[in-house]
Amino acid sequence: xxxxxxxxxxxxxxxxxxxxxxxxxxxxxxxxxxxxxxxxxxxxxxxxxxxxxxxxxxxxxxxxxxxxxxxxxxxxxxxxxxxxxxxxxxxxxxxxxxxxxxxxxxxxxxxxxxxxxxxxxxxxxxxxxxxxxxxxxxxxxxxxxxxxxxxxxxxxxxxxxxxxxxxxxxxxxxxxxxxxxxxxxxxxxxxxxxxxxxxxxxxxxxxxxxxxxxxxxxxxxxxxxxxxxxxxxxxxxxxxxxxxxxxxxxxxxxxxxxxxxxxxxxxxxxxxxxxxxxxxxxxxxxxxxxxxxxxxxxxxx
Amino acid sequence: xxxxxxxxxxxxxxxxxxxxxxxxxxxxxxxxxxxxxxxxxxxxxxxxxxxxxxxxxxxxxxxxxxxxxxxxxxxxxxxxxxxxxxxxxxxxxxxxxxxxxxxxxxxxxxxxxxxxxxxxxxxxxxxxxxxxxxxxxxxxxxxxxxxxxxxxxxxxxxxxxxxxxxxxxxxxxxxxxxxxxxxxxxxxxxxxxxxxxxxxxxxxxxxxxxxxxxxxxxxxxxxxxxxxxxxxxxxxxxxxxxxxxxxxxxxxxxxxxxxxxxxxxxxxxxxx
Numbered sequence: 001x002x003x004x005x006x007x008x009x010x011x012x013x014x015x016x017x018x019x020x021x022x023x024x025x026x027x028x029x030x031x032x033x034x035x036x037x038x039x040x041x042x043x044x045x046x047x048x049x050x051x052x053x054x055x056x057x058x059x060x061x062x063x064x065x066x067x068x069x070x071x072x073x074x075x076x077x078x079x080x081x082x083x084x085x086x087x088x089x090x091x092x093x094x095x096x097x098x099x100x101x102x103x104x105x106x107x108x109x110x111x112x113x114x115x116x117x118x119x120x121x122x123x124x125x126x127x128x129x130x131x132x133x134x135x136x137x138x139x140x141x142x143x144x145x146x147x148x149x150x151x152x153x154x155x156x157x158x159x160x161x162x163x164x165x166x167x168x169x170x171x172x173x174x175x176x177x178x179x180x181x182x183x184x185x186x187x188x189x190x191x192x193x194x195x196x197x198x199x200x201x202x203x204x205x206x207x208x209x210x211x212x213x214x215x216x217x218x219x220x221x222x223x224x225x226x227x228x229x230x231x232x233x234x235x236x237x238x239x240x241x242x243x244x245x246x247x248x249x250x251x252x253x254x255x256x257x258x259x260x261x262x263x264x265x266x267x268x269x270x271x272x273x274x275x276x277x278x279x280x281x282x283x284x285x286x287x288x289x290x291x292x293x294x295x296x297x298x299x300x301x
Numbered sequence: 302x303x304x305x306x307x308x309x310x311x312x313x314x315x316x317x318x319x320x321x322x323x324x325x326x327x328x329x330x331x332x333x334x335x336x337x338x339x340x341x342x343x344x345x346x347x348x349x350x351x352x353x354x355x356x357x358x359x360x361x362x363x364x365x366x367x368x369x370x371x372x373x374x375x376x377x378x379x380x381x382x383x384x385x386x387x388x389x390x391x392x393x394x395x396x397x398x399x400x401x402x403x404x405x406x407x408x409x410x411x412x413x414x415x416x417x418x419x420x421x422x423x424x425x426x427x428x429x430x431x432x433x434x435x436x437x438x439x440x441x442x443x444x445x446x447x448x449x450x451x452x453x454x455x456x457x458x459x460x461x462x463x464x465x466x467x468x469x470x471x472x473x474x475x476x477x478x479x480x481x482x483x484x485x486x487x488x489x490x491x492x493x494x495x496x497x498x499x500x501x502x503x504x505x506x507x508x509x510x511x512x513x514x515x516x517x518x519x520x521x522x523x524x525x526x527x528x529x530x531x532x533x534x535x536x537x538x539x540x541x542x543x544x545x546x547x548x549x550x551x552x553x554x555x556x557x558x559x560x561x562x563x564x565x566x567x568x569x570x571x572x573x
Contacts, residue, residue: 014393014476021385033420037420048426096314102310112318113563119501126328127324129541137327140343181563234417237505241526
């Protein structure tokens with residue numbers, strides 16, 4: 001009988017014991033810093049030990065700091081442009097690959113996804129060399145294809161106006177394949193009978209896309225749009241290694257880089273928290289707007 | 302007409318594949334070129350040499366070999382720790398009713414939507430107070446509470462029928478035995494995807510490790526390579542060798558776990 005009661009007890013206690021290791025580390029190393037950072041954003045600190053209450057001073061300062069304005073502008077431009085290019089490319093490739101007669105789907109998928117295996121840091125180091133003027137592969141390729149040697153002199157990483165196009169171009173190379181995987185999975189889930197029905201009704205390719213494909217993949221499209229936006233707003237490692245920092249005229253300065261340079265590096269953990277929460281509010285607002293406009297709020301998961 | 306559209310499709314796919322892969326091919330060629338021929342014509346043959354790799358491992362500060370070890374150790378230990386913590390908690394959330402379950406799910410969901418950058422300051426302060434700055438333990442324990450992983454495992458385990466668990470109970474299995482012997486083998490594909498994702502996350506990250514790991518004997522590959530770019534900015538062959546060796550382990554892992562990975566990646570988003 002005693003054995004039976006021990007057996008029952010371990011059944012009752014099991015779920016609590018199972019979540020315990022996770023809950024402890026989560027509460028201490030995730031939840032606590034999140035809450036603490038709310039409070040911390042009201043302090044000016046010098047290193048992890050000294051803190052002085054400044055109220056909303058941190059927020060007032062950053063909202064009036066031209067460097068922060070520039071960081072927000074750069075980051076927003078990067079997010080907008082890279083998504084505008086990435087999504088059509090990703091969706092286009094997925095549409096091509098989802099045609100039934102295409103051979104070697106696995107190979108194409110693997111090839112286009114491959115850049116994503118390279119972390120942003122390593123991509124930054126590699127493209128720092130590929131984008132060199134005169135000898136770099138990118139300029140040589142552009143000059144060779146266009147037969148115009150003027151391309152050889154483009155200083156992608158040294159000319160203020162070329163920094164952002166370079167970052168956007170590299171991000172397209174890096175992430176198009178990633179988004180394509182999502183679109184492809186969504187397309188493969190579309191009910192084939194709907195296509196057949198549309199064919200019977202005499203719908204042409206574009207009409208079938210509008211009436212069948214688009215509604216079916218809309219949730220995934222919204223998912224990709226929101227995650228790409230949230231991800232783009234946290235850009236840091238790529239410009240950090242590609243440009244070694246903000247780049248010429250700080251054209252490659254991003255919000256996270258600003259947070260690092262102006263908060264963490266000088267030891268002002270309070271200011272870093274204030275910048276972090278400002279970023280969090282911006283990202284949340286953007287995501288909410290995107291969900292609202294696309295009417296997908298109810299279906300989001 | 303049909304032939305024309307098919308031809309066009311393959312043309313577009315080839316172009317995309319080529320643009321994606323050329324940088325990798327160039328990288329491999331550059332690492333094997335003599336250091337004065339790194340920028341030679343892409344199509345020109347050069348006699349392969351290991352001189353760049355040799356130089357990479359001769360440089361003492363930062364030490365590439367040491368950083369490679371640190372990266373491998375932190376990524377592997379981190380994956381194992383997170384795998385255990387997340388799958389166990391995901392199991393509890395999927396298959397049991399208990400007090401505080403709803404609250405736990407809600408708090409987790411909330412943190413997913415707040416950028417991690419928010420916690421960098423207080424997170425660092427906490428590590429400092431606990432004496433965990435510049436330690437492997439600090440890096441590992443700090444990443445163990447991976448919320449994303451919990452959701453993946455919960456999702457995968459929800460579909461496992463309760464009858465299987467009850468049958469095991471009748472046979473006298475403990476609850477942990479059910480988790481270990483029944484649930485974990487069933488969600489093995491998911492486990493493959495999770496391991497690769499967590500490995501890549503640890504392997505590629507720069508910001509938090511660069512704050513936590515302050516002495517060069519603790520540096521991981523992203524930190525070491527970012528530093529090398531600053532110090533040896535004109536040793537292109539050596540930098541490329543370092544980049545190639547930093548990417549290679551992820552490519553090998555990916556090729557091994559490809560199938561699980563690509564289906565696991567999209568399972569949450571597509572099935573909804």
